[in-house]
Amino acid sequence: MKKIISSVTLLIFVLLLTACGNTSGKNNDKKITIAASPAPHGEVLEHAKEEMKKKGYDLKIKTVNDYKVPNKLLDKGDVDANFFQHVPYLKAEKADHNYNIEEVGKVFTTPMGVYSKKYKDIKDIPNGSKIYVSNNPAEEGRFLSFFVNKGLIKIKKGVNIEDAKFEDIVENKKNLKFNNQQGAEFLPKTYNSKEGAAVIMNSNYAIDNGLTPHKDAIAVEGKSSPFANIVAVQKGHKDDKKYQTLIKVLQSKDMKSFIEQKYGQDVIPYQK
Known part of the structure; x- marks a missing residue:
């Protein structure tokens, strides 16, 4: 039992x-x-x-x-x-x-934007200038697109801009240098310290740091961004x-x- x-x-x-x-x-x-x-x-x-x-x-x-x-x-x-x-x-x-x-x-x-405390247009950036970008390799084509659209940089034929890498540059009229040694979250600090000629930032970091992309950026992506x-x-x-x-x-x-x-x-x- x-x-x-x-x-x-x-x-x-x-x-x-x-x-x-x-x-x-x-x-x-x-x-x-x-x-x-x-x-x-x-x-x-x-x-x-x-x-x-x-x-x-x-x-x-x-x-x-x-x-x-x-x-x-x-x-x-x-x-x-x-x-x-x-x-x-x-x-x-x-x-x-x-x-x-x-x-x-x-x-x-x-939309990603180009920010500068020194220049009002991408075309005003001097020869040999340093451009700060994030260390995200998936966005290298995105960084380059601003300068491709202005005719300052050309990439290899047959390479889609969203897939482009820095090594795909075949012409760089102003010999621009891309510094990609830091994470995206540190770029607002770089921008505020006035390092380099310009900083390319994601809008979420710009917004989170009190910036208004369509007012503060000297160039910004359009609505057709992929x-x-x-x-x-x-x-x-x-x-x-x-x-x-x-x-x-x-x-x-x-x-x-x-x-x-x-x-x-x-x-x-x-x-x-």
Whole structure:
């Protein structure tokens, strides 16, 4: 009789543990922890919180101000998603680190700009000048595009500008020197210290440091930039209901209006 009671007690205990585990799984299924750059990414996600709550999801934002960290966190499973990068950067990161990460969808473009405390136009930059850029190899073509568009630099035939590297330069009329020895997060400090002739910065770092790209930059990307920022998740999960719900909220008309009202031309909502 004691053995029967013990067996029943053990069975009840196992069933309770299983039930608790299932409840935890359901709760996790309604929670999304996402790593994001502070501005505008984090601010856009903050705006999305209320709508996600209406749809039954708890959106937790982990602010990260270093481009090398969010994909590490996501690949290890420390966060469910991230929102800070564009597709060329993700491709480079996957090639370098073998990350199992994929895109859910595009949200907006943060136009890159050229900033200078010394010159008002790219063409005014003197011969042999130093241009400070980030150490992100996935954006070398993006840096070069400003000077290609002004006719100051030419790249190899057949190379798309978004894939171009510094070694693809075949003509550099002003013998410009590109310094790519620092992370993107340090470029605002370089700009404020007046080092070099110009600094090329991502708009999120410019905005986060009190700059208005379309007012303060001497050149800025147009709306046709191929570098739209994406929400990314672990491979095999992009079609999960919670991530599809999140991307729909981030691509909604309400979000587009919020972005346009808050950032004007400095953040461009993704157009399907």
